[in-house]
Amino acid sequence: MNDLFAVPLRAVGGFFAMTAEASRAMLRPPFQRREFVDQAWFVARVSMLPTVLVAIPFTVLVTFTINILLREIGAADLSGAGAALGTITQIGPMVTVLIVAGAGATAICSDLAARTIREEIDAMKVLGIDPIQRLVVPRVLASAVIAVLLNGLVCTIGLVGGFVFSVFIQDVNPGSFVNGIPLLTGFEELMISTIKAGLFGMIAGLVACYLGLNVRGGAKSVGDAVNQTVVFAFMALFTVNVLITSIDVKMG
Template structure:
C-alpha cells in the first residue's frame, strides 16, 4: 500500500501520525535491502553538507558565546565562577549542538528534500516508478534520510568544537575568566557519555528531519502552492518533534548516566 495521501488535511491527525511512522519503518527496513543507491546517497550528502556547513559554523559561535556569557554571569553572582567552563561545555555539547545542527538541516536540507519529492509527486513521477515496480522509498527517500543523518552526526562534532571554543574565548576575554579554571572545570564535570548522547541525538534528529520532509513531500497539496505549503509544514512539524524528542532523550540520559563525581 502506498504511503501517500491525496491531501494532508483530509484525514485525521492520528492517521497522519500512523502513516508517518509507517514511512519511518519502511525507511529503516529498506535501508538494508539491496541494491543501495550509492550515487544518490553521495549526491544528497554533498548537497546537504554544502548548504548547511557554513551557516551551522556561524550560528554555533554566538550560541556558544551566549551560553558562556549567561552561565559565567550566573556563576559569578553565586561565587562559583570556577564551574563556568564545565557548565558551559555541557550545555553546548548535550543540548545546543545537536539542536542547532538539526534545525539547520531541517531548514536547509529538509526543505530542499521536501520540495524535490513534492515536485516529483505532483508530476506523477512517484506513480510512474510504482508502475514500473521501483520503490520510491528505496530509490529516493532512503538515500536522502541516510545523508541527512550522516551530515547531522558530522556537523554535530563541528558545532561542539566551535561552540566550546567560542564559549572559552568570550568567557576568558570578555568576563575575565581564568583559562586554567575554565579547562579544569570542563575536565572535572564533562565525561565521554556526554559526547555519545550528543551524537546519538544528532543521528536521531537527522532521521526525523529527513523522514518528515520526505513524508510531506509525498503528500503535497495541488500544484506548486501545495508543494510550498508542504515545505513550510515539514519545517514546523520537524521543529516540534525535535524539541519533544530532545526532552525525552535528555530525561532518559540523566536517569541512566550518573553525573561525574556523584
C-alpha cells in the same frame, strides 16, 4: 468531528507505515551509494553556513550567562565546566534541531515534492522502481549522518568560542577554563549528544520525505509541504530531545 480526527490520524499512520518500509529497505540491497553521497553533500551545503551563524551567538549567550552566574558565587574557575556541559548536552543538539529542520529537511521536502507534482514518482512506480529504496533511504541516512557531523561542528565552535569569549572578554584564567572542561562532561555526555543528533537527522529526513512524496496539487502545495515540514519536524525533534534528556537525567 470524525473527519476532523480522521485526516491527521491517516497522516500519522501513513508516516509510520513509510518509516517501517524505509527501515526494511535499509537492510535490502542494493544500497544507493551515489544518491547517498549526493544527498549528503546537498544537505551539508545548505546547512553548513546557517549552522556556523547560529552556533556562534548561541555559544556567546550561554557562556556569558554561565560566567556571570559563576562569578556571583565565586566559582569563575569552573567556567570551562559550565561551557562544556551547556555546549555538548544542549547547544549542540538544539542547534542541530534548528538547522536540520529549518534547512536540510525543507530542501529534501521541496525536491521530492517537485518530483511528485511532475509525476516522476508515479513514473518510477510504473517502471518497477521502489521510490522508498531509491529516494527515501539515501536521504534519511544522509540527513542523519550530516546531523551528527553538524553536532560535532557546533560542539567544537561552542568550546572554542566559549574559550575565546571567557578568556579574552571576561578575563577567565585560560588554564582553569581548559582544566574545567572534563569535570562535568565526559564520553557518556558526548555519546548521548551524538545519538540525539543522529535521531534528529533521521526523523527530520523521514518527515520531509513523507510530506514531499504525499504532496497534492500544484506549485502552491510544494510551498505548503515545505512549511509543514518545518512545523512538524520542530515538534517531533523537540519532543524527542525532551524524552532523551529526561531518560538521561533519570538514569544518571
